[in-house]
Amino acid sequence: MSAVAAQRSLIGASLPRKEDDRLLRGDGCFTDDVQSAHQLEMAVGRCPFPHAEIRGLDVSPALALAGVEHILTGADVRALSAPLTVLRPVPGAPELPYYALAGERAIHEGQPVVSVVATSRALAEDALELIDIDYEPLPHVTDTLQALAEDAPVLHPGVLDSNLLARHEDRAGVPEERMAEADIVVGERFRINRVTAMAMEGRGVVARWRPGARQLSVYASTQTPHLLRHQLAESLRLDEGCIRVAASDVGGGFGQKLGIYPEDLLAALHAMALGRPVKWIEDRLEYFRASTHAREAVFDFAIGARTDGEISAITNRYTTDLGAWNSSFGSAQLSSVVFTGPYKLADAVAERRVAVTNKTPIGAYRGYGQPEVNFAREVLIDRLARRLGLDALEFRERNMLRPEDLPWKTPSGAVYDSGDYVKTLRMAGEAVGYAAHRAAPRRADGDGRLKGIGFASFVERTGYASARFLANRGSIFGAHESVTLRANRSGDIDLYTGVSTFGQGSETAFAQICAEILAVDYESIHVHAGDTASSPLNTGAFASRTLIAAAGAIREAADELRGKALRIAAWVLETAPEALEVSGQVVRLRDDHSRSLALSDIFTRAIIGQGIPPEETPGLEASAHYAPDEAAFSFGTAAAVVAADPESGEFSVDRLVMVHDCGTAVNPLLVEGQVLGGLVQGLGAALSEDLIYDPDTGQLVSGSMLDYFMPTAADVPPIELLHSEIPSPVTSFGERGVGEVGTIPPAAALANALCDALSEFGVELSRLPLTPESVWRALKNAKGANP
Amino acid sequence: MKAADFIYHRATGVAEALRYMEDYDGEARLLAGGQSLMPMLNMRLWRPAALIDINALSELAEVTAQGEETHLGALVRHATLETSPLIAARLPLLATMVRFIGDHQIRRRGTIGGSLVQGDPASEMPLGCLVLGAEINAVGPAGARMIAIEDFYDGAYATALEADELLTEIRFAVHPPHFAFHELCRRHNDFAVLSVAATGHFSADGGWHGLRIGLGGVNDRPVLAEASMALLEGSSLSDADIAAAGEAALGAIDPPSDIRGSAEYRAHLVPRYIAKALRDLRLSAQG
Numbered sequence A: 001m002s003a004v005a006a007q008r009s010l011i012g013a014s015l016p017r018k019e020d021d022r023l024l025r026g027d028g029c030f031t032d033d034v035q036s037a038h039q040l041e042m043a044v045g046r047c048p049f050p051h052a053e054i055r056g057l058d059v060s061p062a063l064a065l066a067g068v069e070h071i072l073t074g075a076d077v078r079a080l081s082a083p084l085t086v087l088r089p090v091p092g093a094p095e096l097p098y099y100a101l102a103g104e105r106a107i108h109e110g111q112p113v114v115s116v117v118a119t120s121r122a123l124a125e126d127a128l129e130l131i132d133i134d135y136e137p138l139p140h141v142t143d144t145l146q147a148l149a150e151d152a153p154v155l156h157p158g159v160l161d162s163n164l165l166a167r168h169e170d171r172a173g174v175p176e177e178r179m180a181e182a183d184i185v186v187g188e189r190f191r192i193n194r195v196t197a198m199a200m201e202g203r204g205v206v207a208r209w210r211p212g213a214r215q216l217s218v219y220a221s222t223q224t225p226h227l228l229r230h231q232l233a234e235s236l237r238l239d240e241g242c243i244r245v246a247a248s249d250v251g252g253g254f255g256q257k258l259g260i261y262p263e264d265l266l267a268a269l270h271a272m273a274l275g276r277p278v279k280w281i282e283d284r285l286e287y288f289r290a291s292t293h294a295r296e297a298v299f300d301f302a303i304g305a306r307t308d309g310e311i312s313a314i315t316n317r318y319t320t321d322l323g324a325w326n327s328s329f330g331s332a333q334l335s336s337v338v339f340t341g342p343y344k345l346a347d348a349v350a351e352r353r354v355a356v357t358n359k360t361p362i363g364a365y366r367g368y369g370q371p372e373v374n375f376a377r378e379v380l381i382d383r384l385a386r387r388l389g390l391d392a393l394e395f396r397e398r399n400m401l402r403p404e405d406l407p408w409k410t411p412s413g414a415v416y417d418s419g420d421y422v423k424t425l426r427m428a429g430e431a432v433g434y435a436a437h438r439a440a441p442r443r444a445d446g447d448g449r450l451k452g453i454g455f456a457s458f459v460e461r462t463g464y465a466s467a468r469f470l471a472n473r474g475s476i477f478g479a480h481e482s483v484t485l486r487a488n489r490s491g492d493i494d495l496y497t498g499v500s501t502f503g504q505g506s507e508t509a510f511a512q513i514c515a516e517i518l519a520v521d522y523e524s525i526h527v528h529a530g531d532t533a534s535s536p537l538n539t540g541a542f543a544s545r546t547l548i549a550a551a552g553a554i555r556e557a558a559d560e561l562r563g564k565a566l567r568i569a570a571w572v573l574e575t576a577p578e579a580l581e582v583s584g585q586v587v588r589l590r591d592d593h594s595r596s597l598a599l600s601d602i603f604t605r606a607i608i609g610q611g612i613p614p615e616e617t618p619g620l621e622a623s624a625h626y627a628p629d630e631a632a633f634s635f636g637t638a639a640a641v642v643a644a645d646p647e648s649g650e651f652s653v654d655r656l657v658m659v660h661d662c663g664t665a666v667n668p669l670l671v672e673g674q675v676l677g678g679l680v681q682g683l684g685a686a687l688s689e690d691l692i693y694d695p696d697t698g699q700l701v702s703g704s705m706l707d708y709f710m711p712t713a714a715d716v717p718p719i720e721l722l723h724s725e726i727p728s729p730v731t732s733f734g735e736r737g738v739g740e741v742g743t744i745p746p747a748a749a750l751a752n753a754l755c756d757a758l759s760e761f762g763v764e765l766s767r768l769p770l771t772p773e774s775v776w777r778a779l780k781n782a783k784g785a786n787p
Numbered sequence B: 001m002k003a004a005d006f007i008y009h010r011a012t013g014v015a016e017a018l019r020y021m022e023d024y025d026g027e028a029r030l031l032a033g034g035q036s037l038m039p040m041l042n043m044r045l046w047r048p049a050a051l052i053d054i055n056a057l058s059e060l061a062e063v064t065a066q067g068e069e070t071h072l073g074a075l076v077r078h079a080t081l082e083t084s085p086l087i088a089a090r091l092p093l094l095a096t097m098v099r100f101i102g103d104h105q106i107r108r109r110g111t112i113g114g115s116l117v118q119g120d121p122a123s124e125m126p127l128g129c130l131v132l133g134a135e136i137n138a139v140g141p142a143g144a145r146m147i148a149i150e151d152f153y154d155g156a157y158a159t160a161l162e163a164d165e166l167l168t169e170i171r172f173a174v175h176p177p178h179f180a181f182h183e184l185c186r187r188h189n190d191f192a193v194l195s196v197a198a199t200g201h202f203s204a205d206g207g208w209h210g211l212r213i214g215l216g217g218v219n220d221r222p223v224l225a226e227a228s229m230a231l232l233e234g235s236s237l238s239d240a241d242i243a244a245a246g247e248a249a250l251g252a253i254d255p256p257s258d259i260r261g262s263a264e265y266r267a268h269l270v271p272r273y274i275a276k277a278l279r280d281l282r283l284s285a286q287g
């Protein structure tokens, strides 16, 4: 690389996001912006009960309504399609057949039962009201653990004889023995709340079928166009070649928009029956019941240690709530992978049970089990430190893996690649003035509030450890990403990717890496994202894996394209390719810049096959697929500073500091955006968001924006981000994933800060969310226990 | 969700609006800011035969000083209360409280009349009007009548208005010199878990007179803590007075248990929030 090229490194530059211009001008193209001639709209009738037999259903009055074009029932769907498939089945578990509409029984409130297509959404909703459905409510169960009780109604009687879908154990060493030998053991039952991702754009789909062409075009708000295409083909029993899925701008994904949902299939079935485009746009109210929920789990977590403060064993026995069905991704799996966190111990076990309940299915959500288990472990770490009379920071530090311990195979079998965990802990401690806080006398402020500081450390898995690992876990997707680069006659590069754009900034990051390797202008890279008709087959954007995998593919494709362009230029300029360099829009001789050729000239020659060396074939494009060999592990520590009222339980979050390491930051602006966004979602889940089901009625009682306390911008406390940047040895540019990290530590850091503030009362917290009332109740319990 | 079918009328005067209401025989609804009405329509929880849009009735959008009194038209927007110098000078409690309603967008559209008629038990404007002892002017087919705010609510979301009556104006007597407001929300400017507004006069003798303490979110409507008010008459608002007043207020409440908080927690907070408001009053007299 020339000196000039070396100086212009785009990797690590906070380039403006390619996506922002159109988004800020209101020029994005979301699903509802797709308008087609003769378009119809779909509305879905949903079961109002948690569990009910459907004894009969009469659609004739609805069909008679002027403007109603088509209605599908459970029976129709069974005749026309196969059940929805699952991308990530639970290893070892039987399949739970999931049709797009309920048949004789519906097993959660909000389950689709009938769908209507009409000339407008309002009319389709009018029609739904005319459909008489004879429901016979059945006994239901909404509590995760009660679902596993002997007397619970079994929800999938044909397949399972209880509501336990699966049980899986990951273990190393002899944790039970170590636990028995430990000087001290702390254990607790932790309850993690059910929450939802709340993307700004809900789901949506527009399906269009041209019978003569046998072409189904589907525009969808999805993170995985190629996987959705595959799943549609399976359920529709159609050749994949007949289906195109395109996602233009997607208004947020967070894991919720992975794979197929019933409405995707329904819109396609209606469109195929009618030969007219059918649109369905999820509204916020149905979103609460129709899009996957997340996180809900009960952890029985225990840590054993010696009196000198060495952790000797961890047992992590937990039950995840699957909801009524296995959605495309099902309930979180990573609580079994990173449960020992940054700590050095050999003896540990994670037992995961998956329980079926009469609730909306659970799916992937930013973090996918990591925030949950982080809460249990890090809260107990503090509690253990208190019991041992040790400082929470020193106790953590003493047990953390050191850089020289890495790579380290954890008890779960994961291999941490590299990092300096202690460094992030110390940085967090310094940032919040922990030493001074420890030394200062405890005194209430003018409002009677006590100050507390809490920490939470984490190691996060980003990306997948190879397709072989995924195959072992039963997943039907790979670990790779792909890209096609195509030179055009303007001298620019078209970059095609199956990764849709949902706010993560991948258009920017991809263009940045591509421009860097080709040494062309960032502006000359045109990213075409999320269309299966033009992009190479890929996996999709999730699991903080996109950039890790895509960077390798971009590098390979760009090297190939650049090589050919330079060979052509060398032939024209009568020199050797090695004597040339690319600079912006030209190729020139390294030692004589006056001899140059415009990229547009070289690209045109290649594209039309005129004026190229005889041994070269026409065309200038390259595709590459790349799968990293290993997952990369991000890490860090968060610190929270709170002030809590020991009488009312009210508290304020005065500071939140996040120290994290995502290896090489390709674009620090994007990194900051990702971490901040994740932190705010983590704060929402930690402090206020809660999808509550009434145990008696089985109804979701916080199922609207009025009662689901998603934080607003004004609720976000001051957040400071501190970066450590240790390159990962297992990825192309040393990067680690960054998409999910923010969600992981806030809950534990806040709980620990509250327990620190209220330590004189012996307050202990073990359930989320942490609300003033829940802190007040914990205070009452503690005061009752130690009067 | 989309609203069920309805007919839309835009009234150009109060008389016309009343005529439409009569035409639909109680089956029509008035559309003011729409911030409570539209969600109810879209959820199909309300299905009026017609909407009668009163936004063009500029005569209902005025803020006027009538001698000692201040009159607010029913269509005065929350944002006007927030920014009007006249309100800041003459009804500072309302100007303070209105900032706790929702977001800017909601305050731009929402009206004081709509807020009062909506009658959410945790809502700010009904509580402010109660503490300030407002009077409400309503007109119907039989003419106009004045309703004291104390008599305006029959329960949660239920008012003394007849289905064919229109709220036109809210009248306020002279605003007391000292006032305070506190509320607890589950998130910024959400509907309150509970709220407390207080006003009073501090006299040269060192005593407080005519204290009014109102509570929101702890009953099916905003209520006055009358026992606390009586207890504090003439007092200096010492810490002991304040504590006693907080306890005395518990007789006035019948808090709900809902998603925002349990009855038990609300009851626990009432004396604390009363204390916050009364300490603020005391401080304002010192300043």
Ligand SMILES: Cc1cc2nc3c(=O)[nH]c(=O)nc-3n(C[C@H](O)[C@H](O)[C@H](O)COP(=O)(O)OP(=O)(O)OC[C@H]3O[C@@H](n4cnc5c(N)ncnc54)[C@H](O)[C@@H]3O)c2cc1C
Residues within 6 Å of the ligand: B029, B030, B031, B032, B033, B034, B035, B036, B037, B038, B074, B075, B100, B101, B102, B103, B106, B109, B110, B111, B112, B113, B114, B115, B117, B118, B120, B122, B123, B124, B125, B165, B166, B167, B168, B189, B190, B191, B192
């Ligand atoms: C996101 C959000 C947050 C909010 N947060 C708060 C909050 O924190 N605190 C709070 O107090 N409010 C809050 N609100 C409600 C807001 O204050 C509304 O504006 C208010 O409740 C209704 O006023 P409106 O003018 O919008 O009335 P509309 O919605 O138009 O009408 C409400 C009802 O009053 C009737 N009505 C309106 N005007 C008259 C009249 N002149 N005579 C007779 N009947 C009439 C209507 O027919 C209807 O039944 C919030 C609303 C939203 C959407």
